[in-house]
Amino acid sequence: MSTPHSLCLPVLDFSIMNDFGPFGTLSPSGFTRWVIERTRAMPEGWATRRLALMLRRLVVQSLNGSPIDLETFGIKMRLHPYNNVCEKRILLTPHYFDPEELALLATRIKDGFTFVDVGANVGWYALFAASKAGASSRILAVEPQPEIFDRLTFNISQNPFGTVKAVACAVADKTGELTLFLDPNNRGESSVKIVSSSQTDAIRVPAVTLLDLFEREGFAHVDAVKLDVEGAEDLILDPFFRDAPEALYPSLFIIEDGRESWQIDLPKLLEGKGYKLIMQTRMNLVFERK
Numbered sequence: 271m272s273t274p275h276s277l278c279l280p281v282l283d284f285s286i287m288n289d290f291g292p293f294g295t296l297s298p299s300g301f302t303r304w305v306i307e308r309t310r311a312m313p314e315g316w317a318t319r320r321l322a323l324m325l326r327r328l329v330v331q332s333l334n335g336s337p338i339d340l341e342t343f344g345i346k347m348r349l350h351p352y353n354n355v356c357e358k359r360i361l362l363t364p365h366y367f368d369p370e371e372l373a374l375l376a377t378r379i380k381d382g383f384t385f386v387d388v389g390a391n392v393g394w395y396a397l398f399a400a401s402k403a404g405a406s407s408r409i410l411a412v413e414p415q416p417e418i419f420d421r422l423t424f425n426i427s428q429n430p431f432g433t434v435k436a437v438a439c440a441v442a443d444k445t446g447e448l449t450l451f452l453d454p455n456n457r458g459e460s461s462v463k464i465v466s467s468s469q470t471d472a473i474r475v476p477a478v479t480l481l482d483l484f485e486r487e488g489f490a491h492v493d494a495v496k497l498d499v500e501g502a503e504d505l506i507l508d509p510f511f512r513d514a515p516e517a518l519y520p521s522l523f524i525i526e527d528g529r530e531s532w533q534i535d536l537p538k539l540l541e542g543k544g545y546k547l548i549m550q551t552r553m554n555l556v557f558e559r560k
Contacts, residue, residue, distance in 0.1 A: 293346055293428045296339040305329050306340070309362040319366070326351075326362045345397045346428040350421065354458040356391045367394065370551050371524050376402050378494060378522055383407040386483070386520070388441045388506070389498035391418060391458045393425045393434070395524075399494075400431035407433045410487065414440035414450055414475040415460050442477040443505045450475045461500035480510040484518050494522040501531030508534055511543055519543065523557045 298306055305325050312318040330351050337350045342364045349357040359367045372395070375385075383403045387396040390411035400409050411426070411434055413419045419438045426434045442448055442462055452471040453459040462477075484492060497503050503525050511519075523545065525536070537547060540557045549556035 293339050293348060296337055296348065298338055298340065301332060302329050306362055310365065314366065322363050326358060329362065344401055347392065347425045353455065355456050356394065356458040360394055368553065370549060371554055371556060372398055374549060374556060375399060375494060379403050381406055384489060384491060384493045386410045386412065386492060386495045388412045388495065390422055392421045395496050396434050397425065397429060400434045403433060405433065409434045410437055412437045412439065412441055415452065415457065418457055440475050440477040441480050441483060441506050443479065443509050445478045445482050447474055448477045459500055462502045462505065480506050481514045489518065492518060492520040495520045496524040498526040501528040503528055504532040504534050504536045507536060507539065511539060519559060521559055525555050527553060527555050
Protein backbone atom coordinates (compact mmCIF):
# COMPACT_ATOMS: atom_id res chain seq x y z
CA MET A 271 0.00 0.00 0.00
CA SER A 272 1.42 3.37 -1.00
CA THR A 273 1.79 6.41 1.20
CA PRO A 274 -0.84 9.14 0.76
CA HIS A 275 1.50 11.56 -0.97
CA SER A 276 5.06 12.18 -2.03
CA LEU A 277 7.03 15.27 -3.00
CA CYS A 278 9.52 15.59 -5.85
CA LEU A 279 11.27 18.40 -3.98
CA PRO A 280 10.74 20.20 -0.63
CA VAL A 281 7.24 21.54 0.00
CA LEU A 282 6.56 25.01 -1.32
CA ASP A 283 5.63 27.76 1.12
CA PHE A 284 2.21 28.66 -0.31
CA SER A 285 -0.88 29.83 1.58
CA ILE A 286 -4.13 28.08 0.66
CA MET A 287 -7.82 28.67 1.22
CA ASN A 288 -9.12 25.10 1.46
CA ASP A 289 -11.54 23.71 4.03
CA PHE A 290 -10.47 20.34 5.45
CA GLY A 291 -13.14 19.57 8.03
CA PRO A 292 -14.56 16.02 8.20
CA PHE A 293 -16.04 14.73 4.95
CA GLY A 294 -19.83 14.86 4.99
CA THR A 295 -20.15 18.06 7.01
CA LEU A 296 -20.64 19.95 3.73
CA SER A 297 -23.14 17.62 2.06
CA PRO A 298 -25.65 19.27 -0.30
CA SER A 299 -29.20 19.97 0.82
CA GLY A 300 -32.33 21.76 -0.33
CA PHE A 301 -32.14 23.47 -3.72
CA THR A 302 -28.53 22.39 -4.32
CA ARG A 303 -29.28 18.72 -3.74
CA TRP A 304 -32.39 18.90 -5.92
CA VAL A 305 -30.44 20.39 -8.82
CA ILE A 306 -27.54 17.93 -8.50
CA GLU A 307 -29.87 14.93 -8.55
CA ARG A 308 -31.57 16.15 -11.70
CA THR A 309 -28.58 17.30 -13.69
CA ARG A 310 -26.75 14.03 -12.97
CA ALA A 311 -29.71 12.18 -14.49
CA MET A 312 -29.80 14.31 -17.65
CA PRO A 313 -29.03 12.51 -20.94
CA GLU A 314 -26.26 13.74 -23.21
CA GLY A 315 -27.32 16.42 -25.69
CA TRP A 316 -26.84 20.06 -26.68
CA ALA A 317 -30.04 21.27 -24.98
CA THR A 318 -29.40 19.38 -21.73
CA ARG A 319 -25.82 20.67 -21.62
CA ARG A 320 -27.09 24.24 -21.91
CA LEU A 321 -29.66 23.65 -19.19
CA ALA A 322 -27.05 22.03 -16.94
CA LEU A 323 -24.70 25.00 -17.38
CA MET A 324 -27.49 27.42 -16.45
CA LEU A 325 -28.37 25.39 -13.34
CA ARG A 326 -24.71 25.10 -12.43
CA ARG A 327 -24.36 28.88 -12.34
CA LEU A 328 -27.36 29.11 -10.02
CA VAL A 329 -25.99 26.42 -7.70
CA VAL A 330 -22.52 27.97 -7.54
CA GLN A 331 -24.06 31.36 -6.68
CA SER A 332 -26.26 29.79 -4.00
CA LEU A 333 -23.29 28.07 -2.34
CA ASN A 334 -21.75 31.51 -1.75
CA GLY A 335 -18.15 30.27 -1.71
CA SER A 336 -18.64 27.13 0.38
CA PRO A 337 -17.20 23.79 -0.83
CA ILE A 338 -19.45 20.77 -1.07
CA ASP A 339 -19.03 17.06 -0.23
CA LEU A 340 -20.26 14.56 -2.81
CA GLU A 341 -19.95 10.91 -3.69
CA THR A 342 -19.73 10.35 -7.43
CA PHE A 343 -19.62 6.87 -8.98
CA GLY A 344 -18.51 5.56 -5.58
CA ILE A 345 -15.76 8.19 -5.21
CA LYS A 346 -15.84 10.70 -2.34
CA MET A 347 -14.67 14.21 -3.19
CA ARG A 348 -14.83 17.66 -1.66
CA LEU A 349 -15.43 20.11 -4.50
CA HIS A 350 -14.72 23.85 -4.70
CA PRO A 351 -16.72 24.78 -7.82
CA TYR A 352 -15.71 28.43 -8.07
CA ASN A 353 -12.27 28.80 -9.62
CA ASN A 354 -11.79 25.34 -11.13
CA VAL A 355 -13.69 24.12 -14.19
CA CYS A 356 -12.84 20.50 -13.39
CA GLU A 357 -14.66 20.67 -10.06
CA LYS A 358 -17.64 22.39 -11.67
CA ARG A 359 -17.93 19.53 -14.16
CA ILE A 360 -17.78 16.87 -11.46
CA LEU A 361 -20.37 18.69 -9.34
CA LEU A 362 -23.37 18.52 -11.66
CA THR A 363 -22.48 16.55 -14.79
CA PRO A 364 -19.79 13.94 -14.06
CA HIS A 365 -21.32 11.65 -16.68
CA TYR A 366 -20.31 14.23 -19.33
CA PHE A 367 -16.68 14.25 -18.08
CA ASP A 368 -14.60 12.33 -20.66
CA PRO A 369 -17.00 9.35 -20.66
CA GLU A 370 -15.45 7.65 -23.71
CA GLU A 371 -11.90 8.02 -22.41
CA LEU A 372 -12.77 6.70 -18.94
CA ALA A 373 -14.75 3.78 -20.38
CA LEU A 374 -11.77 2.82 -22.54
CA LEU A 375 -9.36 3.19 -19.62
CA ALA A 376 -11.54 0.86 -17.54
CA THR A 377 -11.26 -1.85 -20.20
CA ARG A 378 -7.45 -1.73 -20.00
CA ILE A 379 -7.26 -2.18 -16.23
CA LYS A 380 -5.78 -5.49 -15.11
CA ASP A 381 -3.83 -7.00 -12.20
CA GLY A 382 -0.82 -4.86 -11.34
CA PHE A 383 -2.16 -1.93 -13.35
CA THR A 384 0.17 1.09 -13.43
CA PHE A 385 -1.36 4.49 -14.24
CA VAL A 386 0.23 7.95 -14.15
CA ASP A 387 -2.08 10.98 -14.17
CA VAL A 388 -0.01 14.04 -15.13
CA GLY A 389 -2.01 17.17 -14.40
CA ALA A 390 -4.20 15.29 -11.94
CA ASN A 391 -6.10 18.34 -10.72
CA VAL A 392 -8.34 17.21 -7.80
CA GLY A 393 -8.00 13.52 -8.68
CA TRP A 394 -10.93 12.54 -10.88
CA TYR A 395 -9.00 10.32 -13.32
CA ALA A 396 -6.69 8.86 -10.67
CA LEU A 397 -9.51 8.00 -8.27
CA PHE A 398 -11.64 6.59 -11.10
CA ALA A 399 -8.79 4.25 -12.06
CA ALA A 400 -8.24 3.30 -8.42
CA SER A 401 -11.93 2.49 -8.00
CA LYS A 402 -11.68 0.00 -10.87
CA ALA A 403 -8.24 -1.45 -10.18
CA GLY A 404 -7.22 -3.94 -7.51
CA ALA A 405 -4.90 -3.67 -4.56
CA SER A 406 -1.87 -4.57 -6.70
CA SER A 407 -2.25 -1.45 -8.86
CA ARG A 408 0.00 1.62 -8.64
CA ILE A 409 -1.47 5.00 -9.48
CA LEU A 410 0.39 8.31 -9.45
CA ALA A 411 -1.50 11.60 -9.36
CA VAL A 412 0.92 14.39 -10.32
CA GLU A 413 -0.17 17.97 -9.60
CA PRO A 414 2.16 20.99 -9.26
CA GLN A 415 -0.16 23.69 -7.96
CA PRO A 416 -0.12 23.78 -4.14
CA GLU A 417 -3.76 24.81 -3.62
CA ILE A 418 -5.05 22.14 -5.99
CA PHE A 419 -2.56 19.58 -4.65
CA ASP A 420 -4.02 19.95 -1.16
CA ARG A 421 -7.52 19.33 -2.52
CA LEU A 422 -6.16 16.28 -4.35
CA THR A 423 -4.59 14.74 -1.26
CA PHE A 424 -7.73 15.40 0.76
CA ASN A 425 -9.84 13.59 -1.83
CA ILE A 426 -7.42 10.67 -1.93
CA SER A 427 -7.59 10.37 1.85
CA GLN A 428 -11.40 10.08 1.83
CA ASN A 429 -11.39 6.91 -0.27
CA PRO A 430 -10.37 3.38 0.74
CA PHE A 431 -8.40 2.40 -2.36
CA GLY A 432 -4.91 2.76 -0.88
CA THR A 433 -3.23 2.65 -4.29
CA VAL A 434 -3.04 6.35 -5.22
CA LYS A 435 0.12 8.32 -4.52
CA ALA A 436 0.06 12.09 -5.01
CA VAL A 437 3.22 13.80 -6.27
CA ALA A 438 3.66 17.55 -5.86
CA CYS A 439 5.57 18.71 -8.90
CA ALA A 440 5.32 19.65 -12.54
CA VAL A 441 6.38 17.32 -15.34
CA ALA A 442 8.48 19.14 -17.91
CA ASP A 443 11.40 18.82 -20.33
CA LYS A 444 14.01 18.97 -17.59
CA THR A 445 14.30 18.28 -13.87
CA GLY A 446 14.78 21.22 -11.50
CA GLU A 447 12.49 24.19 -10.92
CA LEU A 448 10.32 26.17 -13.30
CA THR A 449 7.75 28.93 -13.52
CA LEU A 450 4.16 27.72 -13.65
CA PHE A 451 1.56 30.06 -15.14
CA LEU A 452 -1.93 30.00 -13.62
CA ASP A 453 -5.30 31.15 -14.85
CA PRO A 454 -6.86 33.10 -11.95
CA ASN A 455 -10.35 32.20 -13.21
CA ASN A 456 -9.58 28.48 -13.53
CA ARG A 457 -7.06 27.23 -10.99
CA GLY A 458 -7.07 23.81 -12.62
CA GLU A 459 -5.53 25.29 -15.75
CA SER A 460 -1.81 25.64 -15.19
CA SER A 461 1.05 25.26 -17.64
CA VAL A 462 4.71 25.96 -18.24
CA LYS A 463 3.39 27.89 -21.26
CA ILE A 464 1.26 31.04 -21.07
CA VAL A 465 -1.78 29.55 -22.77
CA SER A 466 -4.26 32.44 -22.52
CA SER A 467 -4.19 36.18 -22.03
CA SER A 468 -6.07 35.86 -18.74
CA GLN A 469 -3.17 34.03 -17.10
CA THR A 470 -1.54 36.64 -14.94
CA ASP A 471 -0.38 34.59 -11.93
CA ALA A 472 2.92 32.73 -11.81
CA ILE A 473 4.64 30.60 -9.16
CA ARG A 474 7.89 28.63 -8.95
CA VAL A 475 7.45 24.88 -8.56
CA PRO A 476 9.66 21.79 -8.58
CA ALA A 477 9.77 19.92 -11.89
CA VAL A 478 10.81 16.50 -13.11
CA THR A 479 10.98 14.84 -16.51
CA LEU A 480 8.59 11.99 -17.25
CA LEU A 481 11.49 9.55 -17.47
CA ASP A 482 12.94 10.72 -14.14
CA LEU A 483 9.49 10.34 -12.57
CA PHE A 484 9.18 6.75 -13.79
CA GLU A 485 12.69 5.89 -12.63
CA ARG A 486 12.25 7.51 -9.19
CA GLU A 487 9.11 5.43 -8.69
CA GLY A 488 10.95 2.28 -9.77
CA PHE A 489 8.52 1.43 -12.57
CA ALA A 490 9.45 -1.56 -14.70
CA HIS A 491 6.51 -0.81 -16.99
CA VAL A 492 3.68 1.71 -17.30
CA ASP A 493 0.26 0.68 -18.56
CA ALA A 494 -1.35 4.10 -19.09
CA VAL A 495 -0.63 7.81 -18.84
CA LYS A 496 -3.10 10.69 -18.88
CA LEU A 497 -1.35 13.88 -19.90
CA ASP A 498 -3.21 17.18 -19.42
CA VAL A 499 -0.79 20.09 -19.13
CA GLU A 500 -2.46 22.83 -21.18
CA GLY A 501 -0.49 22.68 -24.41
CA ALA A 502 2.88 21.58 -23.02
CA GLU A 503 2.44 17.87 -23.80
CA ASP A 504 5.02 18.10 -26.61
CA LEU A 505 7.64 19.54 -24.24
CA ILE A 506 7.23 16.46 -22.05
CA LEU A 507 7.06 13.70 -24.64
CA ASP A 508 9.78 14.85 -27.03
CA PRO A 509 12.65 14.33 -24.51
CA PHE A 510 10.92 11.26 -23.04
CA PHE A 511 11.00 9.39 -26.35
CA ARG A 512 14.54 10.62 -27.00
CA ASP A 513 15.89 9.21 -23.72
CA ALA A 514 13.56 6.50 -22.37
CA PRO A 515 14.10 2.79 -22.92
CA GLU A 516 11.37 1.11 -24.94
CA ALA A 517 10.40 -0.98 -21.89
CA LEU A 518 9.08 2.20 -20.24
CA TYR A 519 6.90 3.28 -23.16
CA PRO A 520 3.34 3.36 -21.77
CA SER A 521 0.85 1.12 -23.53
CA LEU A 522 -1.83 3.85 -23.56
CA PHE A 523 -1.70 7.65 -23.71
CA ILE A 524 -4.72 9.90 -23.09
CA ILE A 525 -3.49 13.32 -24.20
CA GLU A 526 -5.30 16.62 -24.14
CA ASP A 527 -5.62 17.77 -27.75
CA GLY A 528 -3.19 20.70 -27.93
CA ARG A 529 -2.33 20.62 -31.61
CA GLU A 530 -2.83 24.37 -31.90
CA SER A 531 -0.16 24.90 -29.21
CA TRP A 532 2.36 22.14 -29.88
CA GLN A 533 5.67 23.09 -31.46
CA ILE A 534 6.19 19.64 -32.97
CA ASP A 535 3.94 17.13 -34.71
CA LEU A 536 3.23 15.07 -31.60
CA PRO A 537 0.88 12.55 -33.28
CA LYS A 538 3.59 11.86 -35.87
CA LEU A 539 6.17 11.36 -33.10
CA LEU A 540 3.86 8.88 -31.36
CA GLU A 541 3.12 7.02 -34.57
CA GLY A 542 6.87 6.74 -35.20
CA LYS A 543 7.20 5.04 -31.80
CA GLY A 544 4.58 2.42 -32.65
CA TYR A 545 1.43 4.12 -31.35
CA LYS A 546 -1.89 4.23 -33.16
CA LEU A 547 -4.58 6.88 -32.69
CA ILE A 548 -7.56 4.82 -31.50
CA MET A 549 -9.87 7.58 -30.28
CA GLN A 550 -10.40 11.29 -30.82
CA THR A 551 -12.93 13.12 -28.64
CA ARG A 552 -13.88 16.74 -28.13
CA MET A 553 -11.00 17.23 -25.67
CA ASN A 554 -8.51 14.39 -26.04
CA LEU A 555 -6.49 12.15 -28.32
CA VAL A 556 -5.98 8.52 -27.27
CA PHE A 557 -3.00 6.53 -28.55
CA GLU A 558 -2.25 2.87 -27.94
CA ARG A 559 0.86 0.78 -28.53
CA LYS A 560 0.58 -2.98 -28.79
